[in-house]
Amino acid sequence: MTREQLGGLLGRTGSWVKAVESGRLKTPKLEVILRVAEVLRVRDLSDLTGNQAVRVELFQGPGHPRLAAVKAAVDAYPVGPGAAAPPVAHLRARLDHAWTARHRSPHHREVLGALLPDLIRDAQAAVRQSEGPVQRRAAQALLSETYSLCQFFVAFQPDAALLWRVAERGLVAAQESEDPRAIGVAAWLAGQAHRDSGPAHFDAADQVVLDSLEFLRPLLPDAPDDVLAIAGALTFEAGYTAARRGATGTAWGHWDRARAMAERLPADHYDPVTSFSRAIMGAHAVTVAVELHSGGESVRQAAAAEATTIPSRPRRARHRIEEARAYHLDGQPDAALATLAKAHEAAPETIRYNGYAKRIVLEETESRDPARRRRASQLAVKLGMLAA
Known part of the structure; x- marks a missing residue:
């Protein structure tokens, strides 16, 4: 830069x-x-x-108590057949349960950390023990999705190398599965990993996202909802990175195209992995405006999105953090702190691992306003940034 x-x-x-x-x-x-x-x-x-x-430490959270167990499952290299793998249908049901539990829990990393070690081992075994190419591709798709679930747990924890192992293994398993949705989900998460590594990695983020969109494009006219949803999520991701670059027209152009894809989905559709849906587009608009450092526009988008209910607790908390960033950009620190308190109420484990939220709180602990300083300090204690 x-x-x-x-x-x-x-x-x-x-x-x-x-x-x-x-x-x-x-x-x-x-x-x-x-x-x-x-x-x-x-x-x-x-x-x-x-x-x-x-x-x-701003852009990583504390190491979760279950991180070591998840890391051990990822790092293991089983080569023999081992114990009999569960049926693919059984793994599918467990993954569905895990995604639902993640969205419902305020302590979603604790939930995932408890489920992931066995899921990873069983999904790996299902691939090793699959019989024939069709069964193997189905098992690879489930393994890729398991790594996607794992990436939500590992992200912003103090082990960047583990995050990249998980992301890359998800990409490889998705390619082996030849499943369009699995490929799209793995690319969506890999793009985020590149983008969150800083400006030097923006080109890599764009490449993996845009190449995957090009792969999916021929399927979209008649795509099922889950494939259309991942294409919409990838389209917004391209806009997110453009906003990080400061490319206003490109960012909003991608957002418009993603919104059009969301409108093709049923009104109650909510993607369990990406959260892509009609309901999320207002939150995405706030993110674009914030990343473009447009304080007034950020607040306007936050007001427009306020009536929308996001069913996922961690995603709702993330949206509250983006709203807080909007208020902070607009010179409304008290509104920002109040919104961060709502984020903490929705999902404490989301805000505890979010660098933007911690930056706002830390900055306001030095406010000249005693009442604001006190509120910020109380929230800092809850986040583990200050001792009680």
Whole structure:
């Protein structure tokens, strides 16, 4: 990223960035440092400040107690037949139950962490023990979806290497399955992993998402709802990355096309993996406006989406965080903190692992307004950022 690009994302100039780098300007205030950390996806503020006594991890959450068990299941390399694998129909039912449990629980990582080790082992066994190409492809599709479920657990935890192993194995299993939906879901998650790795990876995010859309496009005129939904989710992902780049027209263009796909779905359709649906498009509009750093437009989109009910608790919490970012961009810190409190109520494990939410809370713990500082500090304690 050039100095001019970084400065533009910060609302500054390239010469300002150079002056900070060279020491001609004194160290910026915490608010500015946090904004730089957000733009560069720096996980630890000491990487920016050089002060090793102040270690604040922003874009990863605490290691979940069940992370080690999930990691062990992913890292295992069984080569023999082992115990008999459950039937594919049984695995399908367990995966469906896991997705439902994730959407319903405020502590969704705890739920997934308990289910994933056995699911991973059984899905791997189903592939090894499959008889014939048809059964093997069906088992590979289920294995790919199991890795997709696993990626939701692993994301934003302190093991980037594990995240990439899970994402890549999901892509390989999806390709082996030759199942259009499995391929689309694996690409959707791989695109997110690339994009969340920072601006240097935006091109990779675009490539995996747009190539997958090109693969799915011939199927779309007569596609079943689950394939149309993943194509819509991929279309929005392309818009999300464009918004991160600051490409306003491209971002909103992809959002418009995704909305058109959502309108082709039944009114009550809600994709269990991507959350793609008619209900989610308002939340997606908030995200685009926020990523484009349009405070007023972000708040307007948040108001328009307010009446929409998102059935998933973790996805609803994520939307509340995006709304909070909108209010914060628009200079409404009290509204931002109140909205983050709603996010915590919906799904504490979502906000605890979200760097944007933690940045807002941490910044407001130094507010000059005593009441706001107190509210921010109370929320920081709940998030484990400050001691009680």
